[in-house]
Amino acid sequence: MNRQEIDKRIANLREILNLPEKSRIISRLSGGQQRRVSIAITMIHRPRLIILDEPTVGVDSILRHKIWQYLENLCQTNGQTVIITTHYIEEARSAAQVAFMNSGTILKQSAPNQLMSEYQCSTLEEVFLQLCNQHNKDKNNANFIEQSSDDSNNLGISNITPIENDLINTTNISSKRLDMTRVNAMLMKYWIFIKRKPQFIISYYTMVIITLCALNLIMGRDINGISVAVYNNDESPQRLSRMLIHSIDDKHITFVDYPDPESAVNSVRNGRNYLALQFKQNFSDAFETRVTDPFSATDEDVEESLIHLYLDISNAVIGLMSVKYLMNGFTNFMDKLGNEVGKPNLLDLITPLQITQIYHGNLKNLYNTFDLFGAPMLVMLVLLMPMLLSAFLMVTAKTNNTIERVFVSGVTSHEYYLAHVVVNILISLGLVVISMVVVFVVFNVEHQGSLVETFMLLFLQTLVGIAIGLAFSLILAHMVSVMISIMGLSMAIMMISGIVWPLEAIPNYFLIVTYMSPITEPIISMRNIMVRGWDYS
Incomplete structure (x- = not known):
């Protein structure tokens, strides 16, 4: 069907079914x-065989008449x-054939007028009552045809015609081919969902x-404001x-100054400070002697x-950063002292x-975010987010029975999965572009290598996540089981992939x-591109 024909049929069905x-x-x-929308979806492509389960339930008499009139016209x-x-027996008068069913058994099948004439009844409901009474008297009658039925007690049939085997075979063969129209x-279904x-x-x-901003x-x-205790016993002028x-x-x-070494050390032991410094009584003179004339310095000096x-290194990061700041300060101190003594x-x-x-890298900014954590976390992010999205969309379709309805409508499994992958790829392209803009444009993170190769690496990583x-x-x-499994896998991947601790430490x-x-491997490659400026060669 072309678009014009589709729009025409939609308008016709909307009017008939009062959509x-x-x-x-x-x-x-x-x-x-x-229910009426479901009927419209069923009939829009005019299949050779239409099976409707109580289509007139819950509609008024006028709409019921319009539905039957439309079906007769088809x-x-x-x-x-x-x-x-249907349970509305009298509306089946419009059918070419009527079959009455009770307890899974077809009691009688014929034209409506013929049935009323044969049983001398004025309504089909009276015919059905007579058939049920007769069936109850002799349930073992071998002439009755047994069939299964879901919850209905009677069935209206219109224009029953055999369906040729070659039609079925042709449909099955065509469904095996990749139809881009269905894809x-x-x-379009995904686009409407996002829209x-x-x-x-x-x-x-x-x-x-x-995540990237954080x-x-x-x-x-x-780290600012690390609390450090000081006990300075250096003699005046210190x-x-x-x-x-x-x-x-x-x-x-x-x-924070303390009057004695015990109180300074106890402040670290009690958690008030992360570090305590103790200067001995003759620190200035002894240190000057040690620096200016080291060979004459005694063990006491x-x-x-x-x-x-x-x-206190209960918080390892604060402990390491404290030592770093002390060492930087000591370097400044030695420069000042060297200038004073002429060295x-x-x-x-x-x-x-x-x-x-x-x-x-940069020794002065050793703990730079994207030198230390940025590259591995960026790779992990572009793996985890597409993984969650791909699983979420598919499980949602399975939970809502959307995927079953799609397959019933003629879409093959490889067509459905192809559309699923294409949609995830398009969204993942946006993910990679946004991530790179935030990192390299907004935050102006230093990048030594090619941005094109970085983009390709991150994009390929999204395909793995999908x-x-x-x-x-x-x-x-x-x-729930899918989300728990993905998060569990993500935690394991982070532990063993060099994000938390270097690969060189792994047995x-x-x-x-x-x-x-x-x-x-992507983390290693990302670091090589960003920090070392290497390319694919």
Whole structure:
């Protein structure tokens, strides 16, 4: 059918069945309206055989008459066969043939007028009563034809004609071919779903944006206001000890003075501070002697020049960042002291290690979000979101019996799955584009490699997520079990793929499992592209 013919038939059926506006959503219609829409969907393509189960239930007499009139017209003008089950016996007078059924047995089948004449009754209902009484008297009558029936007690049949075997065979053969018209219809169905529920796709993309914003704004950032206890027993004027304390960035470290070492250490033990510093009585003089004339420094001078640290690393991140800020402060302190004593390279004199060149990354911003967490989390995100979407759409279709109705209408399984994959790919393209815009445009994350290769890598990762989500939805029947399985798989993948801890720490015998993860290799490639600037070669 072309579009013009479809619109014409829709308009005709809307008038006959008194259907609501086309903009109305079927699930929000009343029961009677939904039944009439179902009838219209059944008849719009004018099949050779139409089977209707009580189509006139819940409709008024005028509409019932119009429905029967339309069905009679179909049989007379188009040669279609219509089989109707009904409890309204008298409306079956319009049928060419009537079969009365009771308890799964056809009692009698003939033309309505012939039945009323044979049993000398004025109504079909009286004929049915006589047949039931006769059937109850002799249930073992072998002349009765036994058939099964779902809940109906009588059946109206109009223009029963045999369906040729070659028609059935032709239909079966054609259904095996890929029909792009049916695929387009499925794509249109998804488009209508998204158009009617825009909040679904908006929330999908919004979750991605919120996740990336949280990742960039929270993870890997400097920590401010870490509480550190200080017991400074350095003799007056405490010149070097105070210089060291003032060299530490007070934005990150907040110092709290204590009168004795016990109270300072107890503040760490009791959780009030994460770190405690203790300067010995002769720290300034001993440290100056140790730096300016190390060979004359005694063991006592070395001991007095030490800064004793007491750490609480119950929160490992705060503990490590505290040490980092102290070391940065110590470097500043040594630069200041070197300038005072006329040795600008003082730190180099006491430190044998020297970093000559850093090829990839930034030592000063070691915990940068997208150097440390960004690349693996971005890969994980573009795997997890399409996985959830693919599984959600398929399980929803199975739960609502939409997929069964689609298959009954003639759509084959490979056509349905093709449309499902195409829709998920289109949505995933938007996911990758939005993710890259947020990361590399909005947050201006440094990227050493090719953005095209990054896009291709992330897009291929979405295809993996779509496939895994589809597999879960086909294996598991319920939404809850699918979601739990996907989240469980995601947690396992994160543990073994180098997101939480480097791959180099994983035992050799477990590496084969690690590299079976769908994100292990992509994470390595993503880091190589973003930080090292490598390409596919």
